[in-house]
Every structure is written in structure tokens, then in C-alpha cells.
Amino acid sequence: PKDRGWVVPIMYQYQGFWHHTWQLQGVLAFQKHFLAQDTDILLVTAPKSGTTWLKAISFAIINRIQYPIASKNHPLLKNNSHVVVPFVEQLYADDNSNPDFSETPPRLFATHVPYVSLPESIHNSKVKIVYMCRNPKDLFISAFHFTNKLRPEHMGTNSMEEMFDLFCKGVFLYGPYWDHVLGFWNESLKRPKEVLFLKYEEMKEQPTTQVRKLAEFYGCPFTPEEEKEGIVDAILGLCSFESLSNMEVNKKGYLPTGEMKQAYFRKGEVGDWKNHLTAEMAEKLDMITECKFQGSGLKF
Ligand code: A3P
Known part of the structure; x- marks a missing residue:
């Protein structure tokens, strides 16, 4: 039924991962048409x-020469992160075969697409991939708020128990979560120069x-002068939860319903x-995570 977005019939499994009807088209077009350049960052x-x-x-690191962090015209002060760094499958969803990638290199994109479904041109290139994972318990709670409370028109509504049950079975946007993480974790072990694996929790700590x-990793380490001027703290300050969540541009806009702030800056x-x-729920998730990651070397 229309109002039950998380129920399986309106999700499709493609190459082992779950997609909503409205996103699958963009994923398929991305996979089919995207031509990677070795200088791309994903x-x-x-x-x-x-x-x-x-x-x-x-974005702040890569573009710091063109856009000094303290600049009053910094793009992050005027656009939210999802406009500045678009989801590439969303660009393909908007224009099926030929989105406009007119940026000069390095082109910076984002995606939720699992490793197995990335375009061949990415698998076979030197594109730099940064994967950030988050512990599944916090991720699930964040997703529950995002889907049920904020975007029911897209995602449908389920009780927390129903959504939890589906999440544990792997039915989650771009899920199973564990397989998504492992795809990039394994690749980062094989190709550490091209795939960097980060954890949200380490970024916080x-x-x-x-x-x-x-x-x-991006090939633009900070110079001693930049370090002396406090570039790292400046970047972290500009991009902190407090800073981003209080910018006018991040309070409304981007999402059609205008709930940008609660959707992307809930608690952090x-x-x-x-x-x-x-x-009981926590124990169940811990158990699944332990089983799924067993032998991989990945731990939370
Ligand atoms: P919570 O819902 O737990 O607060 P995504 O950007 O992948 O949709 O993830 C959203 C999550 O990242 C939300 O988690 C949000 O609060 C958190 N987040 C957003 N900006 C952040 C920041 N600058 N620092 C730390 N966490 C942030």
C-alpha cells in the first residue's frame, strides 16, 4: 500500500541491495552511464x-585555495552540503543519461550506492573513495527519525518495532546495512590508496x-603554514554540528517540505x-553485527 513505504512490495532488491522505486532508476542510470575520471573523489x-x-x-578541504575557510562568501555558508556535493545517483534520476558535470577536477560526488553496484568505470579506475560508516544502533535511530517523522510521504510509516524488524532482516534503504559496510571495508583492505574507510565515531572522537x-588522502595535505594558521580547527569549526545547523541555508530548503534542520541535523x-x-533490541543488533562482521577485522 501507498502509505507503507518500508513494506517490501514498493522496494526492489537489486544486486542484493534494497532500493525504493523512486531511487532505483537513478541508481541504474548512474551504473550504466557514468564515466569516471581518475581524479574523481567519491x-x-x-x-x-x-x-x-x-x-x-x-568540500572545505579540497576547495580551500579557491574558497578560503574564513571567506564570507564560502559556498557552505550559502548552500547546504547536499547542493555543494550532490548525490550522483540523484543527478542521474533528474537527467537519465547525461547530467551536467561541468566542474573542473577533482570532481567531488557522493553516493549511497553499494560497492557491487558502482559503475564499472569506477571499479576500474583510480577514483578515490571515502567510505564513512556509523554504528548500526545510532544509524537505525537516526534513520527512524528521518523516515518516519520527517519524510513519511516518501518513506511511509512504520512503528519502531516494525522498522527494527525490517532493518535486522536487511530491509533498509541501500541495505542490508552490514553488506553495504563490508563491501567498502573489504575494498579498503585490498586498495588502501584508493579506498579510505572512516568511522563517524572516530570522526567525533x-x-x-x-x-x-x-x-x-585527497592529495592535498596541509602545509606547515596552513597548520600554523590553524586550518584544521577552522575547517572543523565551519563544519561543526553547531555551525552548520545554525546556518539559515540549512534550516530550510533542499527538502521540499523544508524540514532540513531536523532531517540532517538532529542531535549529532x-x-x-x-x-x-x-x-533486547540493542542486544539483537549487537549479535547480528558480531555475526556479520566476524572474520572481517571490522569492529564497533
Ligand atoms: P542524528 O540523527 O543521530 O542526529 P546523514 O547526513 O548521513 O543523513 O546523517 C545524519 C546524521 O549525521 C544525523 O545524526 C545528524 O545529526 C548527524 N550530523 C549532521 N551534521 C553533523 C555534524 N556537523 N557533526 C556531527 N554530526 C552531524
């Missing part, structure tokens, strides 16, 4: 892993280390699941 996440934050930080790591904390999941 940010990848499962939904609600901190994409908005990663986009802002990456050691933001300066992670920002330096990102700049190095680690461990909020404790306020929402029962002990």
Missing part, C-alpha cells in the same frame, strides 16, 4: 552515517586526526540509541 555512506558532515568537510588524514551524537532502543 564519498560513500549508508544513509544516516554522517554524509552531510563528510560532504562539508571534504579525534576530528583533527581524521581531517588531516582526509587531506592527505554518539550513543543516542540508549534513549530509544530496549536492551
Whole structure:
């Protein structure tokens, strides 16, 4: 039925991952038509892993010569992160075979598409991929608020118990969550120069280390002069939860219903699941995560 977005009939499984009808078309067109350039940078996440934050930080790092962080005209002050760094499958959903990628290199894109469904041209290129994952308990709570409370017109409504049950079975946007994470984790072990694996929790705990790591990975490490001027703190300040969530441009707009702030800047904390999941639910998710990640070397 129309108002039950999370119920399986209006989701499709493609190459082992779940997609909504309205997003699959863009995913297929991206997979078929995208021609990667070796200088491209692709940010990848499962939904609600901190994409908005990663986009802002990456954009600020990569474009810091053209757009000094302290500039009053910095694009992040005027556009939200999802406009500045678009989801590439969304560009293909808007224009099926030929979206306008007129930027000069490096082109910076984001996607939620799982590794297996990325275009061949990305698999076979030196495109730099940054994958940010988040612990599944916080991710689930973030997704529950996003889908049920904020976007019921797109996602439908389920009780937390129903959605939890589906999430555990892998039925989640671009899910199963665990398979999504493992696809990029395994690739990062095989090709560390091209695939960097980050955790939201590490970004919260050691933001300066992670920002330096990102700049190095992108091939534009901070110079001693930049370090002396406090570039890392400036980037983190511009892109902090407080800073981004209080910008006018991030309060409304982007989403047609105008609930940008609550949708993308809810709490931004680690461990909020404790306020929402029962002990039994938490234990179940921990157990699935342990089983799924067993032998991979990946732990939360
Ligand atoms: P919560 O719902 O737990 O608050 P995405 O961008 O992938 O949709 O993820 C959204 C989650 O990232 C939300 O989590 C949001 O609050 C958090 N987030 C957004 N901007 C952030 C920032 N600058 N710093 C830390 N967390 C941020």
C-alpha cells in the first residue's frame, strides 16, 4: 500500500541491495552511464552515517585555495552540503543519461550506492573513495527519525518495532546495512590508496586526526603554514554540528517540505540509541553485527 513505504512490495532488491522505486532508476542510470575520471573523489555512506558532515568537510578541504575557510562568501555558508556535493545517483534520476558535470577536477560526488553496484568505470579506475560508516544502533535511530517523522510521504510509516524488524532482516534503504559496510571495508583492505574507510565515531572522537588524514588522502595535505594558521580547527569549526545547523541555508530548503534542520541535523551524537532502543533490541543488533562482521577485522 501507498502509505507503507518500508513494506517490501514498493522496494526492489537489486544486486542484493534494497532500493525504493523512486531511487532505483537513478541508481541504474548512474551504473550504466557514468564515466569516471581518475581524479574523481567519491564519498560513500549508508544513509544516516554522517554524509552531510563528510560532504562539508571534504568540500572545505579540497576547495580551500579557491574558497578560503574564513571567506564570507564560502559556498557552505550559502548552500547546504547536499547542493555543494550532490548525490550522483540523484543527478542521474533528474537527467537519465547525461547530467551536467561541468566542474573542473577533482570532481567531488557522493553516493549511497553499494560497492557491487558502482559503475564499472569506477571499479576500474583510480577514483578515490571515502567510505564513512556509523554504528548500526545510532544509524537505525537516526534513520527512524528521518523516515518516519520527517519524510513519511516518501518513506511511509512504520512503528519502531516494525522498522527494527525490517532493518535486522536487511530491509533498509541501500541495505542490508552490514553488506553495504563490508563491501567498502573489504575494498579498503585490498586498495588502501584508493579506498579510505572512516568511522563517524572516530570522526567525533579525534576530528583533527581524521581531517588531516582526509587531506592527505585527497592529495592535498596541509602545509606547515596552513597548520600554523590553524586550518584544521577552522575547517572543523565551519563544519561543526553547531555551525552548520545554525546556518539559515540549512534550516530550510533542499527538502521540499523544508524540514532540513531536523532531517540532517538532529542531535549529532554518539550513543543516542540508549534513549530509544530496549536492551533486547540493542542486544539483537549487537549479535547480528558480531555475526556479520566476524572474520572481517571490522569492529564497533
Ligand atoms: P542524528 O540523527 O543521530 O542526529 P546523514 O547526513 O548521513 O543523513 O546523517 C545524519 C546524521 O549525521 C544525523 O545524526 C545528524 O545529526 C548527524 N550530523 C549532521 N551534521 C553533523 C555534524 N556537523 N557533526 C556531527 N554530526 C552531524
